Amino acid sequence: MLRRIAPAVLTVAVSAAVLTGCSSTDVVEVDRGECAPSLGAGALSDSVVVLGGFGTEPEVSIPTDTEIPVSQRSIVDASGVTPGAKVAENDTIASVNFAFYDQATGDKLFSSAGFGGKSDGKEFFVLAEEMLNPLSAAVQCAVPGERVVLAMSPQDALPLRQQLGGTADSALVAVMDVEGVSGFKAEGRSKGLPNGFPAVVTDETGQPGLVLPPRDAPVGMKSGVRVVGDGEEVTEDERLLVQMFAVSWDGSVLTNTWASGGPQLMPGEVEAAAQGLTFRTELTGKKIGSQVVITEGGENARVVVLDILAAG
Numbered sequence: 001m002l003r004r005i006a007p008a009v010l011t012v013a014v015s016a017a018v019l020t021g022c023s024s025t026d027v028v029e030v031d032r033g034e035c036a037p038s039l040g041a042g043a044l045s046d047s048v049v050v051l052g053g054f055g056t057e058p059e060v061s062i063p064t065d066t067e068i069p070v071s072q073r074s075i076v077d078a079s080g081v082t083p084g085a086k087v088a089e090n091d092t093i094a095s096v097n098f099a100f101y102d103q104a105t106g107d108k109l110f111s112s113a114g115f116g117g118k119s120d121g122k123e124f125f126v127l128a129e130e131m132l133n134p135l136s137a138a139v140q141c142a143v144p145g146e147r148v149v150l151a152m153s154p155q156d157a158l159p160l161r162q163q164l165g166g167t168a169d170s171a172l173v174a175v176m177d178v179e180g181v182s183g184f185k186a187e188g189r190s191k192g193l194p195n196g197f198p199a200v201v202t203d204e205t206g207q208p209g210l211v212l213p214p215r216d217a218p219v220g221m222k223s224g225v226r227v228v229g230d231g232e233e234v235t236e237d238e239r240l241l242v243q244m245f246a247v248s249w250d251g252s253v254l255t256n257t258w259a260s261g262g263p264q265l266m267p268g269e270v271e272a273a274a275q276g277l278t279f280r281t282e283l284t285g286k287k288i289g290s291q292v293v294i295t296e297g298g299e300n301a302r303v304v305v306l307d308i309l310a311a312g
Contacts, residue, residue: 030081035089035141038132042072044103044151050175054080054147057115058099058175062106068171071134071156073148080145086181087143093241093263094125094139095180095310101173102166103151109164113312114177122179122312124241126262135174142178150174179312184263185243186227186291186307193224193293198303200226200293207258208245208291208305217249217301221294223282227307229289234311236284237268241310249301263309279304 044066051059054077088094097114101107114122125136132140138150150173152160157172166172185206193200196218199211234240241263246255257264266272272280279294286292288311294304 030078030085030087030143030146032087032141032143033089035087037073037141038137039071039073039134039140039150041074042068042070042151044068044171044173045072045074045149048074048076048149048151048173048175050076050147050149053077054145054177055114057111058147060101060106060173060175062101062103062173064104064106068151068153071137071150071152073138073150075142075146076149077147078145080147080177081143082145085143085145087141088127088139088178088181089141090127090129091184092127093182093184093309094127094136094142094178095122095182095241095312096125096139096176096178097122098174098176100160100164101175102170103173104167104170107166109166109172114179115175122310124263124265124310124312138174138176139178144178144180146178148174148176148178150176180231180310182241182289182309184309186229186289186309188227188229188287188289188291190227191225193226194222197222197224197293197295200305205258206243206307210245210247210303210305212247212249212251212303218295218297221279221282221296223279223292223294225286225290226293226305227289227291229287229308231288231290231308232311234283234286234288234308236281237270238311239268240266240283240308241312242266243307243309245305247303249303254302255304283308 047063049061097112099111099115100109127136134156152172154169202208244257269280282294290308292306
């Protein structure tokens with residue numbers, strides 16, 4: 001079963017060191033174009049001291065006497081930024097590792113896998129203007145390789161307090177590493193599919209359509225790459241964030257994430273097979289950003305078009 005991705009909603013357990021202060025002198029200049037973040041720096045986010053650079057598990061020192069009426073964010077490290085990094089603007093998806101801390105006690109309440117936690121992997125935040133919240137706003141206009149400090153006001157922190165616990169009426173502080181930014185469709189070099197594959201076309205949004213060949217259903221499973229992404233290769237254990245369009249061999253639409261709420265999570269090979277997603281094996285070794293077309297024979301023959309947006 002695919003798991004639908006909500007816009008930047010945290011689900012805990014269900015889903016050479018650098019001393020970095022939150023001052024503008026620590027931030028590498030990045031061309032963000034016209035992207036304007038919804039959250040600005042403030043008294044608390046600027047005062048948090050983070051020990052450890054991008055990609056390492058942070059140690060933090062949080063002032064306990066700074067009260068904030070509104071949430072705020074500061075970019076505190078850009079040591080992981082590479083040239084041409086994609087900006088996390090609206091209508092993108094950010095892959096993020098993060099840790100949450102209680103302001104009153106300094107205790108760590110949650111840490112994602114990249115920070116030594118026990119979650120499944122990176123979280124995926126959907127950035128969309130109509131669904132913006134403090135978590136997605138914290139990484140808005142950031143780029144991969146940047147570390148962000150988010151200070152959530154006590155009011156904004158209330159929904160997360162129900163999951164994380166900690167001190168009531170206290171702010172929450174998060175250290176967030178932006179690992180990647182992707183769009184809502186495959187982006188890369190187009191190529192032709194092997195002979196015998198259905199014809200695939202896409203509209204301006206990237207939503208695919210199929211023209212099935214006039215022949216019997218295929219035998220076995222085959223895959224072809226229609227759009228070649230330039231990301232890392234998918235491993236067998238990774239969760240994937242995908243757009244998926246699946247059609248039975250008689251032309252009936254089985255799944256269409258483009259029309260049913262957007263990108264969804266697909267588990268690694270073992271769990272996917274247990275859920276009937278046997279074609280997950282065909283995605284291992286493919287590059288993130290690719291569009292893969294899979295034909296699967298048998299009693300429930302189908303064609304699946306998958307855009308691999310992110311992995312973690």
